[in-house]
Amino acid sequence: MSTISKELDKLKNKYSARIKSKIVSILNRNEIDSESLYRLAARICHRHLGDEVHLRGIIEFSNYCGQNCFYCGIRADNHTVKRYKIPLEQVYKLSLQAREYGYRTVVLQSGEPAPYSPDSICRLITRIKQTTDLAITLSCGVYPAAVYRQFADAGCDRYLLRFESSDQKLFNSLHPDITLEERLQALLDIRAAGLQTGSGFLIGLPGSSPSTLADDILLTSALSLDMIGCGPFLRAPQTPLSGRPSLLLNKSTYYNTLAILRILNPLAHIPATTAFDAIDPHGRDLVLQRGGNVFMPNLTPKSYRKDYQLYPGKPCVDEKASQCAGCVRRRLARLNRPIAENPGGSFRLRHIL
Ligand code: SF4
Numbered sequence: 088m089s090t091i092s093k094e095l096d097k098l099k100n101k102y103s104a105r106i107k108s109k110i111v112s113i114l115n116r117n118e119i120d121s122e123s124l125y126r127l128a129a130r131i132c133h134r135h136l137g138d139e140v141h142l143r144g145i146i147e148f149s150n151y152c153g154q155n156c157f158y159c160g161i162r163a164d165n166h167t168v169k170r171y172k173i174p175l176e177q178v179y180k181l182s183l184q185a186r187e188y189g190y191r192t193v194v195l196q197s198g199e200p201a202p203y204s205p206d207s208i209c210r211l212i213t214r215i216k217q218t219t220d221l222a223i224t225l226s227c228g229v230y231p232a233a234v235y236r237q238f239a240d241a242g243c244d245r246y247l248l249r250f251e252s253s254d255q256k257l258f259n260s261l262h263p264d265i266t267l268e269e270r271l272q273a274l275l276d277i278r279a280a281g282l283q284t285g286s287g288f289l290i291g292l293p294g295s296s297p298s299t300l301a302d303d304i305l306l307t308s309a310l311s312l313d314m315i316g317c318g319p320f321l322r323a324p325q326t327p328l329s330g331r332p333s334l335l336l337n338k339s340t341y342y343n344t345l346a347i348l349r350i351l352n353p354l355a356h357i358p359a360t361t362a363f364d365a366i367d368p369h370g371r372d373l374v375l376q377r378g379g380n381v382f383m384p385n386l387t388p389k390s391y392r393k394d395y396q397l398y399p400g401k402p403c404v405d406e407k408a409s410q411c412a413g414c415v416r417r418r419l420a421r422l423n424r425p426i427a428e429n430p431g432g433s434f435r436l437r438h439i440l
Contacts, residue, residue, distance in 0.1 A: 107301045111297045121346075136353075140382050143383045147391065148178050148196070148201070152198025154264045154265065158322075167325050170394070181386050186221055190384070193224070205234045209237055220430070229265065235280035238280070245433075260294065283313040308348070314381075316357075317348065345374055346378050357381065358379060358380075
């Protein structure tokens, strides 16, 4: 058994079988009613992180991807996608725009790996850091450990890499180009490089079950992450899973999963990911009322947005960045949630240092 497999088992076994069976029971809606669960998650969020919501402006800077994840609309083999790569000079200007909108973090996300050299990404990071007070989150895939160190040295603050499923068999059946071990190793490398680390999984993958979902929740929690990003599985056209039903027991499964994650991870940043608006018109608002504390308004120029559709029904595809900036403020005002005026670094690290 490889070291990382042993680590994985150790992480999964960190929690007792009793906790797992409790989570399964909650997911099956036998243990506690959803509204009580949401109230508890919201209380825990309020107590540990306050009411503030952190805005992280996201720039989907390229939709090129070398991977073929079975569920993803921009997988390499989907030749119906018009590929784009935003020039880094423009990405820099979009970052300045983020600051003008009052965002304190910019998230640079692309397919894997990003079609720019690590050196050029580092130059962009350094330039943004030298001219603004923005925090930077990168999310562009698996690299050798030395590259994560290079990103950190250039000034990158955080890195997001979802493991998608903790079930090795399921993971391997959906990811022809990478193993779960490689992905988890990358997460360890990211943390070792000194980057605040984010990860998460897809909720409701075909082939998953309440038991695998409970394992996903437990692995996420055992990783002691700074940020936890999860979204619902949605059947994307032109993908091998386009005809497969999701695990979906009930729509509340998605929200219950996030609420349990909040209860087990009181100090993690948990975004209301955009995909929640694809399952409910006010899905992101519901996540914020049920334990979420981060919102990611889109900064990608309108002309590129329709080509970055990992899943169907993605919201805000026809909006401009300025409209997203106005929309998020109205949404948060309706929820009576103040906007954080700081970059929203790791609460976990603040707690242990
Ligand atoms: S999920 Fe990410 S790595 Fe997988 S195909 Fe889509 S963009 Fe590429």
